[in-house]
Amino acid sequence: MGDFKEHILFGFLTASIVSFLLRGYLFLQPLELILSVTMLVVGSILPDIDHENSYVHRAAKALASVGAAVLSLVLLPFPIHVNFVFSSAAFLLVYTSISSMRITHRGFTHSFSFCSTVTSLTVIASVYLYASPVPGLAVGLGMISHLMLDREFKIK
Ligand SMILES: [Zn+2]
Incomplete structure (x- = not known):
């Protein structure tokens, strides 16, 4: 239903x-609030990772393919000029693999199981990184808002 702007x-x-319903119980530190809002935004657009024209899909594809290239460059034991050849191949392989995937929009990523x-x-x-569950829960809240706006209420 909604687009990028509407989901956010x-x-x-x-x-x-x-937060209105939890007033009196929810007290966030400034950094915790910034992290939570960021994670809320990420969660509210994350289910559309299965739509190839969405921002989150294109960002994930760019991040994965550039990440594979950088990891190849850093981790392979060959001379740097050889590693650049391998990192180019890794970039192309990951980018074309993701581009050629046939994924169904509003499939698994629009389910309560994924959420x-x-x-x-x-x-x-x-909890492990920041000692607070709130930023992690904000992802779930964002995802639930996405599923409500898309009117997708399936389990898997
Ligand atoms: Zn959606």
């Missing part, structure tokens, strides 16, 4: 309602 705005609206899996992982990472 609906994520903010959902966060506004939830709960990602939220569990981000809560664990958030």
Whole structure:
């Protein structure tokens, strides 16, 4: 249903309602608030990673292919000029592999299974890295707002 802008705005609206309901219980440090808002925005657009024209899909493709190239350059034991050849190949391989994937829009990434899996992982990472579950939970809140706006309420 929604586009990039609408998903982010609906994520903010959902966060506004939830934080109103939790007033008196939710006290965030400034850095915790910045992290949580960032994670809310990420969560509110993340399900559209299965849409090849979406910002998040293109960003993930760029990050994965450039990341593969950089890792090849840094980790391979050959001379630097040879590593550049391998990193070019790694970039092309990852980029074309992701481009050739036939993924169904509003498939698994628009399900509660994906939402709960990602939220569990981000809560664990958030507690481990920042000692607070709130930024991790914000991803889940953003994803739930996305699923509500898309009217997708499937389990898997
Ligand atoms: Zn969507």
